[in-house]
Amino acid sequence: MCLVLVIEGVLPFVAPSAWRGMIATAARMDDRNLRMAGLCSMLAGTALLYLVN
Secondary structure, eight states: OHHHHHHHHHHHHHOHHHHHHHHHHHHHSOHHHHHHHHHHHHHHHHHHHHHHO
């Protein structure tokens, strides 16, 4: 969980305006697209964990 916080903090630290734009875009997305993005993120994370181990 700590590593997730570090990774999540990199973009706002490096490029705050790009991060703000990304958050604004996500806020305008409908629920279905946001859920699909979340699902894709979870599947990619699971696949990466599988590859690392």
